[in-house]
Amino acid sequence: MSDNSRTTILVVVIGVIGTLGAAIIANWDKISPTPTKVACVPALVVPGDNAVLPQRLPDEKFALNWTFGWKACPEATKYHLFVIGPTASNPIVNEDSLTSATYQFQRSHGQISKSKTQGWTWKVRAYADGQWGQWSEVRKFNVTPAN
Numbered sequence: 001m002s003d004n005s006r007t008t009i010l011v012v013v014i015g016v017i018g019t020l021g022a023a024i025i026a027n028w029d030k031i032s033p034t035p036t037k038v039a040c041v042p043a044l045v046v047p048g049d050n051a052v053l054p055q056r057l058p059d060e061k062f063a064l065n066w067t068f069g070w071k072a073c074p075e076a077t078k079y080h081l082f083v084i085g086p087t088a089s090n091p092i093v094n095e096d097s098l099t100s101a102t103y104q105f106q107r108s109h110g111q112i113s114k115s116k117t118q119g120w121t122w123k124v125r126a127y128a129d130g131q132w133g134q135w136s137e138v139r140k141f142n143v144t145p146a147n
Contacts, residue, residue: 039132040074040075040128040133041133041134042073042076042079042136044069044122044137045071046067049140050140050141051142052141053066053120055112055144055146056111063109064105065105065106066104066106068093068105068122069103070124073126075128076126076127076133078099078127079099080094080096080125080132081094082124083121083122085112086120088116093122111146112146113146116143117142117143117144121140123137123139
């Protein structure tokens with residue numbers, strides 16, 4: 001084989017490798033997609049696990065006056081709070097458009113019967129980058145019996 005044909009073969013091989021390399025670099029995002037960002041999971045603050053929340057206190061106008069709070073997620077645009085009683089089929093709170101990391105639940109009427117004061121639960125999730133993230137841990141709380 002002559003030196004001229006070896007040079008031609010070498011140039012062709014380098015050209016093919018260079019073209020493939022450029023194609024791989026240009027399409028890298030299709031070969032190895034960018035990992036999706038994991039949404040923030042809110043850390044629950046109040047009420048604490050197994051806390052006891054009051055029903056109407058003697059000087060209060062609300063039958064139920066409960067505060068729920070969690071650590072804010074930096075990129076969240078809204079939160080979904082879910083609070084449900086021990087035997088309920090529907091939640092007492094199911095708010096999916098909260099813009100603050102706290103929620104004050106107030107109800108001026110009604111009482112929770114003694115048989116339904118134990119085993120309430122609550123959880124929160126954050127909405128960021130166009131999607132809902134994972135639910136937080138589930139916390140339990142109880143309610144004082146009605147006076």
